[in-house]
Amino acid sequence: MISFRVDGRSVVPPYLQIVQQVRQALRMGVLDVGDKLPTVREVVAATAVNPNTVLKAYRDLERDGLVEPRAGHGTFVVGRPAGPPPGTHSRLARSLAHWVRGAREAGLDDESIESLLRITLRAAADEETA
Amino acid sequence: MMASSDPAVIQTRRLSKRYRRVTALSEATVTVPEGRISALIGPNGAGKTTLLRLLTGLARPTGGDITVLGGTPRQNAAFLSGVGFLAQEIPLYRHLSAEDHIGIGAHLNARWDGTSVRRRLESLDIPVDRQVGRLSGGQRAQLALALTLAKRPRLLLLDEPVAALDPLARRQFLAHLAEAVADGGLTVVLSSHLLADLERTCDHLILLAKSRVQLCGDIDTLLAEHQVLVGPAKDTTAIERDHTLVQAVRTARQTTLLIRRSGPVIDPAFEVADVGLEELVLGYMGQVAGAAPAQLTSIGEDQ
Numbered sequence: 244m245i246s247f248r249v250d251g252r253s254v255v256p257p258y259l260q261i262v263q264q265v266r267q268a269l270r271m272g273v274l275d276v277g278d279k280l281p282t283v284r285e286v287v288a289a290t291a292v293n294p295n296t297v298l299k300a301y302r303d304l305e306r307d308g309l310v311e312p313r314a315g316h317g318t319f320v321v322g323r324p325a326g327p328p329p330g331t332h333s334r335l336a337r338s339l340a341h342w343v344r345g346a347r348e349a350g351l352d353d354e355s356i357e358s359l360l361r362i363t364l365r366a367a368a369d370e371e372t373a
Numbered sequence: 374m375m376a377s378s379d380p381a382v383i384q385t386r387r388l389s390k391r392y393r394r395v396t397a398l399s400e401a402t403v404t405v406p407e408g409r410i411s412a413l414i415g416p417n418g419a420g421k422t423t424l425l426r427l428l429t430g431l432a433r434p435t436g437g438d439i440t441v442l443g444g445t446p447r448q449n450a451a452f453l454s455g456v457g458f459l460a461q462e463i464p465l466y467r468h469l470s471a472e473d474h475i476g477i478g479a480h481l482n483a484r485w486d487g488t489s490v491r492r493r494l495e496s497l498d499i500p501v502d503r504q505v506g507r508l509s510g511g512q513r514a515q516l517a518l519a520l521t522l523a524k525r526p527r528l529l530l531l532d533e534p535v536a537a538l539d540p541l542a543r544r545q546f547l548a549h550l551a552e553a554v555a556d557g558g559l560t561v562v563l564s565s566h567l568l569a570d571l572e573r574t575c576d577h578l579i580l581l582a583k584s585r586v587q588l589c590g591d592i593d594t595l596l597a598e599h600q601v602l603v604g605p606a607k608d609t610t611a612i613e614r615d616h617t618l619v620q621a622v623r624t625a626r627q628t629t630l631l632i633r634r635s636g637p638v639i640d641p642a643f644e645v646a647d648v649g650l651e652e653l654v655l656g657y658m659g660q661v662a663g664a665a666p667a668q669l670t671s672i673g674e675d676q
Contacts, residue, residue, distance in 0.1 A: 287554075
C-alpha cells in the first residue's frame with residue numbers, strides 16, 4: 244500500500260499529484276500488478292482532499308489501463324505505464340546533468356534553466372500538434 | 374462520483390434579503406449539486422452568513438425563490454432533520470462532557486448515531502467524560518462536527534468553522550468532513566477565508582461580493598473557463614470583444630488580463646496561462662472593489 248502526499252502550494256492540481264505518484268510508484272517498482280490502492284476514504288482521511296479529487300485521479304488511471312476498480316473490494320493495479328525501461332531514465336538523467344553543468348558554466352541560474360526547459364517543452368508540444 | 378447531472382440539493386433563484394434599508398443579499402442564483410463540498414467565499418459583509426441563514430430557514434427571504442432538499446427552508450422538525458448547521462459560535466455546553474452531549478442529542482433527534490461520535494472521539498484521543506470547557510479549540514470543533522453529523526444530515530452548513538483552529542486541527546477537521554462526504558449522501562457548504570484549505574477540500578465554489586453572487590459552479594469547470602493573458606501594453610479591444618474581461622492590470626509596458634473565455638485565445642502577442650483558485654477569487658473581488666488584486670490580499674486573514 245502506498246500513501247499520497249498532496250501539496251497545496253504546488254502548481255500541479257491535487258488529482259494530478261495523485262496520478263503522478265501512482266505512476267511514479269509503478270515506475271520505481273513500489274507498486275506492482277495486483278497491488279491495491281488506498282480507498283477513497285483512506286486517502287481523504289489522510290490528506291483532507293475532496294473525495295471527488297481522488298475519484299477523478301483513479302478514473303484517469305483506469306482510463307490509461309493502469310488500475311481497475313473491483314466492486315466492494317477496492318481499486319487494483321492491472322498494468323504498468325508504457326514507456327522505456329528504467330535504464331533509459333538513468334541514461335537520460337546523466338546526459339541532462341551534463342547539459343545542466345554546461346548551462347551553469349554559461350552563466351544560467353536555476354530559474355533561467357527552468358524557464359528555458361518550459362519554453363522548449365512547450366515548443367516541442369506545439370510542434371507535435373502542428 | 375461527480376457528474377453535472379447530480380440533483381441539486383440547493384437551488385435559489387434571484388434570492389434577496391433586505392433588513393430595513395440594508396440589502397444583505399441581492400438576486401442570488403445558486404445551485405449546489407448533491408455530494409459537493411462547496412466553498413462559500415467573500416469579504417466580510419458580502420452576505421455569506423445571510424445566505425447560510427436563509428438556507429437553514431433562520432431568516433426568510435424578501436425576494437426570489439429558494440429550494441433546499443426539495444422543500445422550503447423552515448425551522449421545523451421535518452426540514453431540520455435533514456440539515457446540520459454549525460455556526461461561528463460553536464454551540465456546546467462548557468460544563469457538560471461529550472458523553473452528556475451525546476445523550477442530549479439522542480433525546481432531541483429522531484435519527485441519532487451516538488456510536489459514530491464515540492468512535493470518532495476515540496480515534497482523535499478526545500476524552501468523552503471531560504468537561505467540554507477543558508478541551509482544546511480543535512477538540513471542541515471536532516466534537517461539534519461529530520455531533521452535527523450524528524443526526525445523519527443530508528446537507529451540512531458550516532459558518533467559518535476552522536477560522537480559530539491551528540493548522541493541524543484545521544487539517545483534521547477538514548479530513549473528518551471529507552470522510553463524511555466520501556461515505557455518500559452528504560452535501561456541504563463551508564464558509565471560510567482560508568483559500569488554501571478550501572482549494573484542497575472543496576470542489577464547488579460560491580463567490581459573494583457586495584451582496585451579489587459573482588461566481589457559482591464546480592471549481593474545475595470555473596478554472597478551465599478562465600485564463601490569464603500576459604503581454605505588451607497594447608489595444609485589447611479585440612480580446613475584450615471575444616471574451617469576458619474580469620480584470621485588467623495595465624502598466625506602461627505590460628498588460629495582464631483575467632478573462633472568462635468564450636473559445637480559444639488566438640492573439641500570439643499574449644502568453645496564456647491557467648489560473649489557480651486564489652487568482653480567480655482575487656480577480657473577481659478586485660473587479661467588484663475596483664482595485665488591483667495586490668490591495669486585496671487581506672482576505673486571507675481573519676477578521
